[in-house]
Amino acid sequence: MFKKYGILLWLICLLVPGVRAQEAISVLQRPITISIDSSSVEDIIDQLVLENDLYFSYNPQILPQGLYSCHVEKKPLKSVLRQLLPAADYQIEVIDNQIIIKYIEKAPLRVSAQIIDRDNHEPVPYASVTIDGQSIGTITNSDGRFDLVIPQRLLDHDVLIGCLGYVEYRITPDSLKNVGQIDLKPVSYRLREVRVKPVEPEEIIARFRSHIVDNYTLTPQLMTTFYRETVRQDGKYMGVWEAVMEMLKSPYRGVRSDRVRFIKGRKSEFNRSYKDVKLKIQGGPYYITKLDVVKNLESFLDPQYEQIYRYKFEQPIVYNGRVAWVIRFSRKERVDYPCFNGYFLIDAESYALIMADFSLDNKSLKILGESFIKKQPHNVKTQPIRAEYKITYRELNGKWSFYMARTDVQFRVRNKENHQRSIFRSVSDMVVTQQYRFPRRARFGPSGIFRSNDIFTDFIGDYDPQFWENYNVIKPDEDLRNALKQNVDSTKNKNQ
Incomplete structure (x- = not known):
């Protein structure tokens, strides 16, 4: 246990062995036949997987929204994917026969600050720093400092800073650019108020x-x-x-x-x-x-x-x-x-x-x-x-x-x-x-x-x-x- x-x-005594890299063989030229109406991009990819023994890796949240139809016969897989994933917005690569789909992000916003306790002015270590409604984030170090990379597509979302025993702090990315220090307010809770x-x-x-x-x-x-x-x-x-x-x-x-x-x-x-x-x-x-x-x-x-x-x-x-x-x-x-x-x-x-x-x-x-x-x-x-x-x-x-x-x-x-x-x-x-x-x-x-x-x-x-x-x-x-x-x-x- x-x-x-x-x-x-x-x-x-340290002897470091080498690590071999595995070569990948592209599958993007494989001829594909598919016929599907009014479906999400994820459902279309699922059908490609089931009918052609393919492997994909991607974040479902980055895929285009809405319903699409796809009717092709014996066309290269890359051509089929590009109908759904424009080259200007998506990168497609193959690693070990796994097709990787990535969204091409514009230059992100990078922000930094230090989190301290409002009462004693001590750093707050290991506080979470996240983007509201998203899973993207980081934590503060032992000095209470953090760097956060915010994608351009999420600049309209607030940044949330939280830690056990403190009131959650909310701030916009634009405001955070000009802030070097953030004070978290400690919070206490009396036992008699617990229901x-x-x-x-x-x-x-x-x-x-x-x-x-x-x-x-x-x-x-x-x-x-x-x-x-x-x-x-x-x-x-x-x-x-x-x-x-x-x-x-x-x-x-x-x-x-x-x-x-x-x-x-x-x-x-x-x-x-x-x-x-x-x-x-x-x-x-x-x-x-x-x-x-x-x-x-x-x-x-x-x-x-x-x-x-x-x-x-x-x-x-x-x-x-x-x-x-x-x-x-x-x-x-x-x-x-x-x-x-x-x-x-x-x-x-x-x-x-x-x-x-x-x-x-x-x-x-x-x-x-x-x-x-x-x-x-x-x-x-x-x-x-x-x-x-x-x-x-x-x-x-x-x-x-x-x-x-x-x-x-x-x-x-x-x-x-x-x-x-x-x-x-x-x-x-x-x-x-x-x-x-x-x-x-x-x-x-x-x-x-x-x-x-x-x-x-x-x-x-x-x-x-x-x-x-x-x-x-x-x-x-x-x-x-x-x-x-x-x-x-x-x-x-x-x-x-």
């Missing part, structure tokens, strides 16, 4: 489980995500690895696993003088999707393990104008099974789980011990000393789904020969920057599929400051920006 969160680490008074926390948890099929998406969702790993040794950055990934999120009802695939990434490795030991994370993007404690019920939510935990209510808070129960949990005395401690939030009206923040306690770290470690040199002793996790969900069109996940793991490493000691810290963040229903009869992959035994850092190339183009990402905080700048300056000096 715990292995899915135990980020598997390799402490080895529903539960008897026991376990009752609320049981209602959460019984309402999963009502509250969470039951159709496959294609999510564009931004993923970042950082590793520090004794407080100094050793590297940063970033990627844009796609995740096929399976329905919350059923046993099918989520899948992730690599789109593009970059890396920068620091302090190259540390040559004796390198830390590599196995399956990082794959395992962080397993943090979804609603789809993969963790022990503190699972009725089979409920008896080993102690639950208690804390003061309710407000999220988007609605009351959320705060339930804290910890192991019961005399329990020797590995346990988490922490808290989670459940919406008092719908019983949806909004967020969970939890960690392995000291006893669990001792029990699990080296199960965190996949491989290490014979002269190195490794011990986990901290393992913290956080998962957040968001509501879109009345349904909740995975939004953000974070892992923070620390290890004590001792060299048996020279008795030198180091503290390694590995932090991974993933945020969903866009989400839409996975098209009917579409195929996910197989190109770039990330598996549990893959080493994330082996997938990606060198750091490029202009790499991300129009992707939304998590802005690096000041500490990481300084490390990146020092690394770039150091590289320039060596090359001069």
Whole structure:
């Protein structure tokens, strides 16, 4: 049960294998015959798929609206698609026999600001920054700062900024261009104003489980995500690895696993003088999707393990104008099974789980011990000393789904020969920057599929400051920006 969160680490001398690229064969010249009247573009594509054994990948929201008729006989597929998708507005390409349809966006608007608490003037980290009515967005970094890329077609939509315990803030893109700082107003909620008074926390948890099929998406969702790993040794950055990934999120009802695939990434490795030991994370993007404690019920939510935990209510808070129960949990005395401690939030009206923040306690770290470690040199002793996790969900069109996940793991490493000691810290963040229903009869992959035994850092190339183009990402905080700048300056000096 715990292995899915135990980020598997390799402490080895670093040898990076090459990754072969697969060649794609175009299918756009295949002769097509189709006859269909008064149908949506998505229905026409569905018929092409069924009758011609084709595979498409696209966001249904970008397709032309309205009804179309299509009658052709033995014409190239590209010609058929261009009747529906004008070249001025749509790009069509083929990767591994999968036809990718993309909308050609005009230059987007890029906005930046810092979010602070109105009362104490402290930064508000990990606040959501989204476009009203859309799934496009990002989150603030630990300094409360964000960058947001807004497509031209959505400039008439407000930007919404929200965080647990604060009043949601709404601002137009034009206004946001001229704002460097946004103050969020803290909000409190008195317990006596709550209409529903539960008897026991376990009752609320049981209602959460019984309402999963009502509250969470039951159709496959294609999510564009931004993923970042950082590793520090004794407080100094050793590297940063970033990627844009796609995740096929399976329905919350059923046993099918989520899948992730690599789109593009970059890396920068620091302090190259540390040559004796390198830390590599196995399956990082794959395992962080397993943090979804609603789809993969963790022990503190699972009725089979409920008896080993102690639950208690804390003061309710407000999220988007609605009351959320705060339930804290910890192991019961005399329990020797590995346990988490922490808290989670459940919406008092719908019983949806909004967020969970939890960690392995000291006893669990001792029990699990080296199960965190996949491989290490014979002269190195490794011990986990901290393992913290956080998962957040968001509501879109009345349904909740995975939004953000974070892992923070620390290890004590001792060299048996020279008795030198180091503290390694590995932090991974993933945020969903866009989400839409996975098209009917579409195929996910197989190109770039990330598996549990893959080493994330082996997938990606060198750091490029202009790499991300129009992707939304998590802005690096000041500490990481300084490390990146020092690394770039150091590289320039060596090359001069």
